Amino acid sequence: MTKAKTASLYRMVMDKHVCPYGLKSKYLLERAGYVVDDRWLTTREATDAFKAEHGVQTTPQTFIDSTRIGGNDDLRRHLGKPVRDPDAVTYRPVIAIFAMAALMALAGSWATTGALLTLRSGEWFIAISMCILAIQKLQDVESFATMFLGYDLLARRWLPYAYIYPFAEGLAGVLMLARALDWLSIPVALLIGGIGAVSVFYAVYVQKRQIKCACVGGNTRVPLGFVSLTENLMMVAMALWMLFAPMGAMQ
Template sequence: MASAPAKQATIYRMVMPEHTCPFGLKAKDLLRREGYAVDDHWLMTREETDAFKAKHGVKTTPQIFIAGERVGGYDDLRRFFGKMVRDPKAVTYRPVIAVFAMTALMALAASYAVLGTPFTVRAGEWFIAFSMCALAMLKLQNVESFSSMFLNYDLLAKRWVPYSYVYPYAEGAAGVLMAAGALTWLSVPVALVIGTIGAVSVFKAVYIDKRELKCACVGGDSNVPLGFISLTENLMMVAMALWMIAAPPVLAMAH
């Protein structure tokens, strides 16, 4: 019995010495995973690419054709196969979930390496400290962008703009010191102050003023909505600071 002919698709994508279109590679891979034999056409110069766009009346490449009909670009191909297409403007908690998931695993790993078991009080302390460090790192990637978003809701930053630039460094330094259990006379007040101000600011903006804003907690380019997660981040800092005041002997056990 003869096998059914393979499904056919044609793709036109940019493959130049200085640039290979990543969406072309993704589209080609998706077609193959969906069982299509791909007729792969390379657009190897800017002139060739511009001529192709003009001929087909399109603004972007790659362009995919199936059964002689133009499907469109990579996002259109995903829709053609019934797959989700991410809206770049849609709000999402994914960055925060990714940070907290990784820092939780790091804390468990550190506790196992140092204390021989992952499930310890110290693991909880490390989780908060590592989270502060990771969140500070994301802010420090673009402090200018972070400060602009932060100024939308932080009460102290609105009165004293330099605070919006100081905050990521303060958060990161406090996180590092708390992870080490060192210089608590410095890390505890810093975490307590910035955490309290942050919690009050978020609570006022979201639950009193009912404003719909984006949170600067994972940097100034995120689409994370300001709300419960943002409030939790600040309350975690406050809780860590108070815990370190109340239970210094526990923090010293790992040394």
């Protein structure tokens, strides 16, 4: 008979805290076919003593065949699993936002007209995208403003604009979604979208700078570039469409 693979896992399990990485390590080991000797560190004193004994600074810690593998990231590497690089650039936040906005727009169109692909769903997609992107920025306006000042041309000349922008984008998105107060939403979208498009184009394609985009908030790793330019051009296109398309065309 084949001997079962075994691993010892030391993780924090206390009344008020269960280490999430310990749970992740346990799941990884079990999925890999290991029988887990799950050893709980139930007090801060026990945890500190374990760290001192093995010369480590963090838990959980996994041991296989009496050899210390390490923490959750080390275990992932040992098992051939990818390890997330916190500094790596990624388009995942933008993809998630646009995908959900598209699905919400299609759902709204289906609920109101019985059809998925309509002019209304296209309008809703842009408006909902603006609202979600505004939410991302409004979670931490200070961080957004700091990153935004790195490339926006108007914000560099008039700093308050960096703090106004998230609210303006959210306001325009909500009004466009409702098709209310077009006299306000259209110029706002034209202003912030136009300035944003010029700023991104200048920073990326003229100055050739490689910087992070504030479009999904100030703490993301989305690179400034085509996606950021697209966001601003969508706002401009939406404003122009609403300016020249009659209301009946939106049905």
